[in-house]
Amino acid sequence: MIGTAYIDGFDFRNARFDCLPHIFEVAPSRTLELRNLKLSAAQSAVLATRPGPIELILEECTFSDEGKAFVDAAESHKSSFKTLAFVNSSPLNDDNLKRLLQLDTIERLGLPQLSDDLALLPFAAKIDHLDYDILTLSLFEPEFQTVDIVPKKLALTMLQDYKYMQTKIIDVFKRLENVGHFEELKLRFKFDDNEAGIPRFVSYTLISAVMANPNLKVLDLGTDEDDLEWDMHVQTLFDGLKDHPGLRVIKLNVCQAAFGPNYMHLRKLLARNPNIIVTNENDDIYTDGSLVDELYAMHRFFHGSAELAIQPPLERVSLVGTALVEQASNDFCRSAILLSHHADALNELVQGAVSDEH
Missing domain, CATH: 3.80.10 (Leucine-rich repeat, LRR (right-handed beta-alpha superhelix))
Known part of the structure; x- marks a missing residue:
């Protein structure tokens, strides 16, 4: 384009x-x-x-x-x-x-928001990606629990009075939990009372929905000025999503304090899951410029090491040796990563070195 x-x-x-x-x-x-x-x-x-x-x-x-x-x-x-x-x-x-x-x-x-008669029809459309503004009252209709949700990528902006956040919003997340095939999920709340904040139970039900969709790669909770914000739930979200098998990107628009002292909550997530990055709505990675950068660098090394496995055997042995000498010789963690991915190649290198000595 x-x-x-x-x-x-x-x-x-x-x-x-x-x-x-x-x-x-x-x-x-x-x-x-x-x-x-x-x-x-x-x-x-x-x-x-x-x-x-x-x-x-x-x-x-x-x-x-x-x-x-x-x-x-x-x-x-x-x-x-x-x-x-x-x-x-x-x-x-x-x-x-x-x-x-x-x-x-x-x-x-x-x-945009549609008439009540049409409100649930877009979910059954034969499309890959649906971006939809909808009244939460439409999502609370019994028919939403049985409508066929076809898109693998869903972006919902939910519009309504805040009081409904306290009652039936859990049913919406339960329905998303039962879909199981989402690859991207974007959720925004635009309610009349945006000062009240997102209730804690919403973050737990969201975590359940995300974990029930193992192929989900992108979770977008980015917010505009009038949206309810996720700042107070960052630690809960990171703890709940740290072991998701497919998640690659979490998008949030939050202040630095939401990540805890010295970005503690973010560092804990990244230390646990090398596949995830956390960005804002503009795809800028959140970082402290130091420890978080080091974790991301370690992740890049991890994925680069894993990709060496698809190389032809002789070429892989050479590349593993180069990586060991140039990037991991004085780094226990990186050496351990190479060993976990390429024990056979490292063994060949050792055997070759022993043979050369004799």
Whole structure:
């Protein structure tokens, strides 16, 4: 992808018909982001028939026919959407949105809050990644406990009055726990009372949900200014997730104090699990510039050592010897890592050295 093309803020319906196709010709590989535009039915159909995998973001846009031509074109042309996102509002009415959710050609779908009748339908859509703003009341409906949740990557922004955090939110996490196939999970709470904080029991139920999804690689708890924050739960989360077999990234937007004195909670997590990194929403790694950096360096050595196992035997022996001399000769931990991964190669090195002496 080469950047993003933006068009913002006017009635586009009277523009020349070839205007949008021309934009696609000039920037075929870009994400197209349209904001506050009014589009005709014909123009919307052009959006759905763009060549190649389509990356389309529509923020507060409207279609003159409420999306019929757009969905018709997507159905008939088997359009492939790498990303299709409706921000703040949907240009499709309920009937056309239902049709869109039947397609199997969308990789990532972003949706704003929908009507009550449609609220649970996106979970069953044949997509890989769902990014969805939803009222918690919709998640508390009995139907949510049985709806088929298809996406492997789920980003939920939950909207509602804070009082519901104290009652039924545990049922939501229990449902996520039962899914079992998540690879990425992003959760945000946007409630009216964002000063009250996240109750402690929520962190425990979240841990249970994450541990029940062994293939989960990314847990994103990053927050915006108006979101409930996780600062007071960092130690609990790290203790509960330290032995997860698949987790690779934990995203948090928290203050330095949340990691404990001298980043104690983070160092404990990293010392236990060499596969995890902890970042903020911008993917910057949290570090103290010293001990945490050393742990990450040890992790890189660990993974580099493990990767040597796939090398051809003769080449592996040579590489292990080089790693031992140049990076591990005066470091017990690194020497132990090499021994645990490559005892046979180290044995060959020793045998070779003995043979050379004789």
